[in-house]
Amino acid sequence: MRTIGSASSLAAGAETAPPAIDLQSAYASAPVGLGCVDRDLRYVYINDRLAEYHGRPAAEHIGRTLREMMAPEAADQLEQVYRRVLATGEPVLDFEMSSTDPAAKHTCIGSYTPVRDDRGAVVGVNAVVQDITHRRMYLAALEEVNRSLVERDEFLHGVGDKLPQAMLYRATNPPGGGGFRFVYVSKGVEEVTGLTAERLLTDPTAFVEMIVVDDRPTILDAMAESVRTLANFDRVFRVRWPDGSVRWCHLRSAHRRLNDGSVLCEGIMLDTTELKKAQEDLTDSQAQNQAMLAALPDLVFLMSTDGTYLDVHPREHRHFLISPDDFLGRKVTEVMPPDLARQIMLCFEQVSTEGSARLEYDVAIGKESRHFEARMVPSGPSRILVVARDVTESKRAQDEAAKSRLELARISRLTMLGEITASLAHELNQPLTAILSNARAARFLLGNHPLDGELAEILQEIAEASLRAGDVIRRVRNWVARDQLVPQQLDLNDVVTDVERLLHSELIIRQVSLSLSMQPGLPPVSADRIQLQQVILNLSLNGIEAMHDRPVTERHLSIATSLVEGNVQVAVRDVGTGIGQENLDRLFAPFFSTKPSGLGIGLSICSSIVSAHGGRIWAENNAGPGATLFFTLPVIGAPA
Numbered sequence: 001m002r003t004i005g006s007a008s009s010l011a012a013g014a015e016t017a018p019p020a021i022d023l024q025s026a027y028a029s030a031p032v033g034l035g036c037v038d039r040d041l042r043y044v045y046i047n048d049r050l051a052e053y054h055g056r057p058a059a060e061h062i063g064r065t066l067r068e069m070m071a072p073e074a075a076d077q078l079e080q081v082y083r084r085v086l087a088t089g090e091p092v093l094d095f096e097m098s099s100t101d102p103a104a105k106h107t108c109i110g111s112y113t114p115v116r117d118d119r120g121a122v123v124g125v126n127a128v129v130q131d132i133t134h135r136r137m138y139l140a141a142l143e144e145v146n147r148s149l150v151e152r153d154e155f156l157h158g159v160g161d162k163l164p165q166a167m168l169y170r171a172t173n174p175p176g177g178g179g180f181r182f183v184y185v186s187k188g189v190e191e192v193t194g195l196t197a198e199r200l201l202t203d204p205t206a207f208v209e210m211i212v213v214d215d216r217p218t219i220l221d222a223m224a225e226s227v228r229t230l231a232n233f234d235r236v237f238r239v240r241w242p243d244g245s246v247r248w249c250h251l252r253s254a255h256r257r258l259n260d261g262s263v264l265c266e267g268i269m270l271d272t273t274e275l276k277k278a279q280e281d282l283t284d285s286q287a288q289n290q291a292m293l294a295a296l297p298d299l300v301f302l303m304s305t306d307g308t309y310l311d312v313h314p315r316e317h318r319h320f321l322i323s324p325d326d327f328l329g330r331k332v333t334e335v336m337p338p339d340l341a342r343q344i345m346l347c348f349e350q351v352s353t354e355g356s357a358r359l360e361y362d363v364a365i366g367k368e369s370r371h372f373e374a375r376m377v378p379s380g381p382s383r384i385l386v387v388a389r390d391v392t393e394s395k396r397a398q399d400e401a402a403k404s405r406l407e408l409a410r411i412s413r414l415t416m417l418g419e420i421t422a423s424l425a426h427e428l429n430q431p432l433t434a435i436l437s438n439a440r441a442a443r444f445l446l447g448n449h450p451l452d453g454e455l456a457e458i459l460q461e462i463a464e465a466s467l468r469a470g471d472v473i474r475r476v477r478n479w480v481a482r483d484q485l486v487p488q489q490l491d492l493n494d495v496v497t498d499v500e501r502l503l504h505s506e507l508i509i510r511q512v513s514l515s516l517s518m519q520p521g522l523p524p525v526s527a528d529r530i531q532l533q534q535v536i537l538n539l540s541l542n543g544i545e546a547m548h549d550r551p552v553t554e555r556h557l558s559i560a561t562s563l564v565e566g567n568v569q570v571a572v573r574d575v576g577t578g579i580g581q582e583n584l585d586r587l588f589a590p591f592f593s594t595k596p597s598g599l600g601i602g603l604s605i606c607s608s609i610v611s612a613h614g615g616r617i618w619a620e621n622n623a624g625p626g627a628t629l630f631f632t633l634p635v636i637g638a639p640a
Helices: 007-015 021-029 048-054 072-088 133-162 189-193 197-202 205-210 216-229 273-295 338-354 392-445 453-469 472-479 492-510 529-546 581-586 602-612
Strands: 033-038 043-046 092-098 107-116 122-131 166-173 181-185 233-240 246-257 263-271 298-304 309-313 357-365 368-378 383-390 488-490 513-518 525-527 556-564 567-573 616-621 627-634
Touching: 033 048, 033 107, 048 122, 072 092, 072 107, 072 122, 166 189, 181 197, 189 197, 189 263, 197 205, 216 233, 216 246, 216 263, 246 273, 338 357, 338 368, 338 383, 368 392, 488 492, 488 529, 492 513, 492 529, 492 556, 492 567, 525 529, 525 627, 529 556, 529 567, 529 602, 529 627, 581 616, 602 616, 602 627
Parallel strands: 513 556
Antiparallel strands: 033 043, 033 122, 092 107, 107 122, 166 181, 166 263, 233 246, 246 263, 298 309, 298 383, 357 368, 368 383, 488 525, 556 567, 567 627, 616 627
């Protein structure tokens, strides 16, 4: 039987008889490419596997050169290999070559051995070629994986060595149990355990023994279960350091089974002592805050700037419009009446621009109307803290106090005017009686004589005037009638303008000049217009009288309005004699007057009116001549 690729078969050329069936079958079924060329580099035989590498059927190869059957670049490489074997008679082993065809790119490795005749001459070359494309790809991928693993370990070790109060570790658990063993710990081992790396790597029981005795059984059982099930481990427990101190640590790890059946555990151990203490402090602080909030009589709302309720306290308060839990997640426009919701959103805008806001409002809760005061301040980004206090009872008490003040003022006026009335009655009684008697006597004596019509009319008017004078005291009583304050929204500048008109004649008679300095755009006040006119008029008349002894050219009165610290202020300034320092504190006391003929009532009434409106009144001497009398009133919406 001849051997395929033998010298005798090559000598027979293309007409050589086919090889024996069994060898031909072996060639055909070989898992590698097989072929044989003669000295002219023509294929004598080639199996299908090698022909596939060339992309042509095996039958087309026989008798043709390899340059005819291969791409030029591949033919150039292989011709050199074949000619080398033919020239030297030495084999070329493990020659690697890659195709340049992008559509069928593969890598092959071949061994080329000489074929000799009976005389030992080289007459051809046998080729054994194997496609190693997939093996090369696998080796490249494996190399990439190994490189990535090395880089990952280097990265983790680098990170682990820099993490504060943290220890990265790797430990193995043998297939049959028997305890774990640390194979790697990061540099943070001493910060977390108080033990050296060498101690843990050589004696893993040191780690077990440092777990606090009360925690140890639970932690070891959980570790064993994680190793058995390959589940992640995540526990917080206490450890005792070699110095006896107890610290908290947080251990997290993942597990995977290796080829030898052992379990690799990789994880991190953190010292959470400070975190634990911070959590306990936070819990204590929250408990204290809750206790403080529970002791407050206020309603506390945490809201977003768009009006959404985020939290409510206390949850059991009985003066909520709806159930406290129903506030959460809802907007103020869904909960509150429309007008009130609009006011609240306006206050939120004020908080964003001015840092705080206040609001008083009434809400009907059940069948009762409750009055609330709310204070609003920022509470972190996009959040506002609203503290609302139910001041219904306080408001009622204030209203009662206001009524009491009005009643007291009325009684005071009655007392003062009662004395004045008695004095007037005493002083006017005899003159009035004499006038009336004399007028009647004159008419009686002249009764029998014809009277001039004008004289009779004069006598009649004298009699009637004396009767009218007797009504003076009765008219005074009308002034002390029981009237209520009628407040309305007023621009104080308008009231000053009213008083200017009332003063017109008095200023001309007294030869006093008047100037007004009114700040534009003053916020409104809530007051009784007539009473405010009375106050400003009275203060102005006092200033005019104080300048009686001044030269006419120097008599000047000024009235100024301004906004001072949230209140509207009126200042009436004269250039008169001023006020004695000893009299400044009692200037507004009842029946006190610096004028010889004064009754001490006017300024006292002014003080009562200003106080009834929630304001303040006082006097100051000027740096130059004269004095200035001031009073202030709160603007609408300002706290009382």
